[in-house]
Amino acid sequence: MNLTLRVWRQKNSQDKGHLEIYQANDINEDMSFLEMLDVVNEDLIKKDIEPIHFDHDCREGICGACSLVINGIPHGGKKGCTTCELRMRNFKDGDTITIEPFRAKAFPVIRDLMVDRSSLDRVMQAGGFVSVNTGGVPDANAIPIHKEISDKAMDAAACIGCGACVAACPNASAMLFVSAKVSHLATLPQGKVEREQRVRKMVAQMDIEGFGNCTNYYECEAVCPKEISVKSIAMMNREYMRALVK
Amino acid sequence: MKLESKVPSGPLAEKWDKHRFEMKLVNPANKRKYTVIVVGTGLAGASAAATMAELGYNVKNFCFQDSPRRAHSIGAQGGINAAKNYQNDGDSIWRLFFDTIKGGDFRSREANTYRLAQVSNNIIDQCAAQGVPFAREYGGLLANRSFGGAQVSRTFYARGQTGQQLLLGAYSALQRQIGLGKVQMFPRTEMLDLVLVDGHAKGIIIRDLVTGEISSHAADAVVLGTGGYGRVYNLSTMGLGCNVTAAYRAYKRGALFANPCYHQIHPTCIPHTGEYQSKLTLMSESLRNDGRIWVPKNKGDKRPPGEIPEEERDYYLERKYPSFGNLAPRDISSRSAKEVCDEGRGVGPTGYGVYLDFSEAIGRLGKKVISEKYGNLFDMYELINDEDPYQVPMRIYPASHYSMGGLWVDYNLMSNIPGLHVIGEANFSDHGANRLGASALMQGLADGYFVLPYTIGDYFARVGAQNITTDRPEFREAEEAVSAKIKKLMSIKGERTADSFHKALGEIMWEKAGLARNESGLKKALEEIATLKEEFWQNVKVLGSNESLNQTLEKAGRVADFLEFAEIFCYDALNREESCGAHFREEYQTKEGEALRNDKKFAYVSAWEYKGDGVKPELHKEELEFENVELATRSYK
Numbered sequence: 001m002n003l004t005l006r007v008w009r010q011k012n013s014q015d016k017g018h019l020e021i022y023q024a025n026d027i028n029e030d031m032s033f034l035e036m037l038d039v040v041n042e043d044l045i046k047k048d049i050e051p052i053h054f055d056h057d058c059r060e061g062i063c064g065a066c067s068l069v070i071n072g073i074p075h076g077g078k079k080g081c082t083t084c085e086l087r088m089r090n091f092k093d094g095d096t097i098t099i100e101p102f103r104a105k106a107f108p109v110i111r112d113l114m115v116d117r118s119s120l121d122r123v124m125q126a127g128g129f130v131s132v133n134t135g136g137v138p139d140a141n142a143i144p145i146h147k148e149i150s151d152k153a154m155d156a157a158a159c160i161g162c163g164a165c166v167a168a169c170p171n172a173s174a175m176l177f178v179s180a181k182v183s184h185l186a187t188l189p190q191g192k193v194e195r196e197q198r199v200r201k202m203v204a205q206m207d208i209e210g211f212g213n214c215t216n217y218y219e220c221e222a223v224c225p226k227e228i229s230v231k232s233i234a235m236m237n238r239e240y241m242r243a244l245v246k
Numbered sequence: 247m248k249l250e251s252k253v254p255s256g257p258l259a260e261k262w263d264k265h266r267f268e269m270k271l272v273n274p275a276n277k278r279k280y281t282v283i284v285v286g287t288g289l290a291g292a293s294a295a296a297t298m299a300e301l302g303y304n305v306k307n308f309c310f311q312d313s314p315r316r317a318h319s320i321g322a323q324g325g326i327n328a329a330k331n332y333q334n335d336g337d338s339i340w341r342l343f344f345d346t347i348k349g350g351d352f353r354s355r356e357a358n359t360y361r362l363a364q365v366s367n368n369i370i371d372q373c374a375a376q377g378v379p380f381a382r383e384y385g386g387l388l389a390n391r392s393f394g395g396a397q398v399s400r401t402f403y404a405r406g407q408t409g410q411q412l413l414l415g416a417y418s419a420l421q422r423q424i425g426l427g428k429v430q431m432f433p434r435t436e437m438l439d440l441v442l443v444d445g446h447a448k449g450i451i452i453r454d455l456v457t458g459e460i461s462s463h464a465a466d467a468v469v470l471g472t473g474g475y476g477r478v479y480n481l482s483t484m485g486l487g488c489n490v491t492a493a494y495r496a497y498k499r500g501a502l503f504a505n506p507c508y509h510q511i512h513p514t515c516i517p518h519t520g521e522y523q524s525k526l527t528l529m530s531e532s533l534r535n536d537g538r539i540w541v542p543k544n545k546g547d548k549r550p551p552g553e554i555p556e557e558e559r560d561y562y563l564e565r566k567y568p569s570f571g572n573l574a575p576r577d578i579s580s581r582s583a584k585e586v587c588d589e590g591r592g593v594g595p596t597g598y599g600v601y602l603d604f605s606e607a608i609g610r611l612g613k614k615v616i617s618e619k620y621g622n623l624f625d626m627y628e629l630i631n632d633e634d635p636y637q638v639p640m641r642i643y644p645a646s647h648y649s650m651g652g653l654w655v656d657y658n659l660m661s662n663i664p665g666l667h668v669i670g671e672a673n674f675s676d677h678g679a680n681r682l683g684a685s686a687l688m689q690g691l692a693d694g695y696f697v698l699p700y701t702i703g704d705y706f707a708r709v710g711a712q713n714i715t716t717d718r719p720e721f722r723e724a725e726e727a728v729s730a731k732i733k734k735l736m737s738i739k740g741e742r743t744a745d746s747f748h749k750a751l752g753e754i755m756w757e758k759a760g761l762a763r764n765e766s767g768l769k770k771a772l773e774e775i776a777t778l779k780e781e782f783w784q785n786v787k788v789l790g791s792n793e794s795l796n797q798t799l800e801k802a803g804r805v806a807d808f809l810e811f812a813e814i815f816c817y818d819a820l821n822r823e824e825s826c827g828a829h830f831r832e833e834y835q836t837k838e839g840e841a842l843r844n845d846k847k848f849a850y851v852s853a854w855e856y857k858g859d860g861v862k863p864e865l866h867k868e869e870l871e872f873e874n875v876e877l878a879t880r881s882y883k
Contacts, residue, residue, distance in 0.1 A: 011794075012794060012795070028520055028522060030519055030520065030632075031520075031522050032524075032630075034524070035522050035523065035524050038522065038524055038745070039522055042743055042745060042746070045743050045787060045789060045798065046743075048789065049789075050789045050790045050798075051789070051797065051798060053795060053797050055312060056486060057311060057316055057318065057485035057486055057487045058316075058318060058320065058321050058485045058486075059485070059486060059524060059525040059527075060321060060525070060527045060528070060626065061626060061629075062320050062321055062407060062409075062410055063311075063316040063318070063320050063321065063485060064313075064315070064316060065311065065312065065316050078629075080625065081629055085626065085629045085630065086629075087629065087630065087632070089632060110456055110795060111794075111795045114312075114795070116312070117312060117313065118312070118313065118433065120313070121313050121314075121315075121421065121424075121431075121433075124417075124418065124421040125421045125422070125424050125425035126425060128418055128421060129376070129418035129419060129421055129422040130375065130376050130377045130418070131422060132372075132375045132376060132419075133297075133300040134293075134296070134297040134300060134372060134419070134695045134696070134699070135368070135372070135695075135696075137371045137372055137374075137375035138371065138375070139371055140330075140370045140371045140373075140374035140375075140380075140388055141330075141332065141387045141388055143374075144382075144385065144386025144387055145382055145386050146382075146384075146386050147382045147383065147384050147386070150379050150380070150381070150382045151379075153377070153379040154379040154404060154405060154411075157379050157404075157411060157414065158405075158407065158410075160410070161313065161315055161316075184377065184379070185377050188377050188379065190374070190375055190376070190377045191377045
């Protein structure tokens with residue numbers, strides 16, 4: 001198939017940036033979206049044009065490096081799918097595809113489609129952990145955990161930290177990301193010990209980084225490639241209230 | 247050069263305890279006088295950085311990804327082994343040790359492998375305490391499943407994303423130490439050289455991938471946890487950023503590269519489909535707990551799988567290896583898949599694929615149980631192939647996956663360069679010639695949480711804190727060499743992209759140094775690599791500037807190193823005139839086509855020393871001594 005791409009090009013964080021039009025010809029429908037961009041990039045290099053820069057690594061939907069807003073939707077809109085897993089069979093011959101970076105105040109663009117998401121790491125540094133040092137921990141079976149509880153924690157822990165939730169939210173809120181970690185750890189007995197300070201610190205850092213608030217658009221849940229439920233936001237709000245009154 | 251393994255004396259089971267007692271300690275108040283550089287944030291790097299910071303050392307941690315959480319350990323799916331014997335099925339530290347050393351075809355160091363089995367249990371405890379949501383039974387205790395090469399159920403897992411959950415555990419410990427100021431994190435940086443001061447590793451040169459700035463960092467020791475070299479085949483199950491550069495540049499500074507020809511080709515990956523392909527996606531080995539592997543009995547049988555009757559199917563692993571069946575080890579399963587495809591019985595559009603069929607298991611256990619166990623893998627398969635594996639068998643084929651070889655280290659995980667430590671997949675020490683499933687996560691975390699934090703203290707206590715600073719001439723010289731190499735790459739202005747060279751290299755390696763090798767093929771490969779390398783340095787095209795974010799420049803630098811590394815790989819494969827584990831030399835096989843080892847001549851570790859560009863490296867040998875296991879022909883029949 002042949003496609004027309006409108007791609008965001010921006011030299012660096014200071015540059016204003018603009019959309020550039022490229023043709024993607026002879027695209028195979030089994031290609032992933034990023035493989036399509038690889039093909040376009042090889043062609044651009046041949047024409048002495050610097051390739052389109054984008055973040056990517058594992059190309060199997062787990063590392064969370066890939067991003068891209070495709071036709072207005074982070075990761076392209078296929079349910080439970082990252083950009084790297086998205087196949088070209090989801091498009092048709094002659095389509096025009098607009099490709100932009102994840103946009104949020106807390107995600108400055110560093111080049112083309114690459115953004116700086118270190119704000120998410122800093123939220124994790126504030127409290128996204130259980131404070132245990134290596135060694136001196138009890139036997140793994142010493143604390144039985146009901147399968148349903150453990151499964152629920154796993155549902156939240158599946159977050160890949162890509163930031164699509166932020167990019168999709170009209171408020172650029174990181175509530176789904178932060179709540180996924182808060183609920184993962186608050187659900188498990190190991191994480192309950194520090195639940196109050198964890199939620200307080202992570203929420204405070206989230207505000208410092210310039211992420212917006214949640215006003216229940218639920219766009220985050222719709223684009224989350226790991227289908228993290230907005231119920232975790234409700235849980236985080238409860239945790240936060242609990243911490244405030246304690 | 248004499249390679250001293252520094253394996254402690256005494257009975258196998260007591261070596262590690264004895265060694266821990268004999269090692270010198272750094273007292274808690276003095277630990278803050280030492281700085282350690284850790285390159286890489288995968289399971290090994292992140293766990294080591296966090297643990298050493300907890301102990302009180304100052305840690306500088308580097309990764310090329312935008313966040314330490316994205317290191318490729320995250321891609322591991324199936325699980326992590328431990329000798330807990332929670333299933334009461336006869337497991338023990340000794341059995342895990344024995345399975346691992348036998349799985350490695352008796353080409354690993356006994357004492358290292360035993361220690362790995364010993365600390366495996368601590369890892370599970372540690373991860374559970376961090377809040378890793380391992381799979382559990384209804385009674386609340388941890389669940390297990392089976393992996394290849396073992397007849398006990400000892401693999402702990404978190405759905406089909408165990409690597410992700412363990413890495414996020416180590417990442418959370420690391421984030422905590424960053425928050426506490428004990429670890430200084432440098433994401434989006436690439437290590438481009440190792441700096442030696444008076445023969446000791448005391449620093450690294452990095453390129454900031456955003457600004458292009460080259461800078462020096464000094465420390466009292468350097469730790470590489472930089473993963474494997476599987477992308478020497480270009481197509482692999484690894485992340486596209488995975489590279490050999492850090493390890494290779496340490497090699498060029500004198501570190502020995504051990505057993506480079508031991509590289510695992512994983513049996514169950516989504517087959518190659520077209521030129522454009524960038525990646526081969528792994529389908530976890532855990533699927534072989536319930537999936538049955540088969541091809542048609544007749545050559546060229548192009549009927550859809552559902553129309554091929556039971557009696558016309560060849561469940562070749564169950565037929566050839568009845569006691570292990572579909573859970574035969576990876577090297578054997580991969581080679582068997584190649585064999586049946588070479589016979590013309592492969593399936594799918596290219597003929598290079600075999601079926602992994604769940605219909606029997608779905609019939610027996612129901613779709614719900616299968617979906618609980620493997621749901622995310624089935625979804626991933628469907629996203630990629632547009633076929634529903636609940637209805638149609640998966641098509642799979644072997645792909646480059648894991649490097650058993652790596653930089654040579656002694657029992658303390660220190661290379662032959664004092665101060666340079668190498669952990670996880672980047673070292674060579676624990677898996678011999680073949681790694682068993684669910685053992686990579688175990689080794690990465692064993693090294694990072696429970697081995698290196700002890701052994702590095704011994705090194706520090708012996709050499710003392712030296713307060714080395716980056717204004718020394720050694721740093722300037724290394725920075726200049728790095729800058730010169732980058733300038734050279736930028737100045738060629740040729741016609742061919744780095745990716746195109748990488749693809750060409752991958753084809754040479756896959757054809758001639760892949761699942762099966764022979765003397766004439768390897769010699770041909772060496773010639774072809776030399777020609778390709780020459781063309782690279784005359785014709786590679788790198789656009790843009792070195793003083794900004796430039797992904798073509800990053801790729802070109804990595805491909806340049808792969809081109810040189812591929813040569814040591816082939817020299818090693820050529821030298822090892824035997825078949826063992828993943829290294830299958832066609833000249834050395836039994837009548838049944840099984841690997842034929844030569845213990846008399848080759849029960850040693852090959853450790854290669856850099857001797858200059860384009861010069862054959864020098865081989866050093868570490869003889870492997872087996873005091874506790876008998877070198878037997880590996881049988882899974």
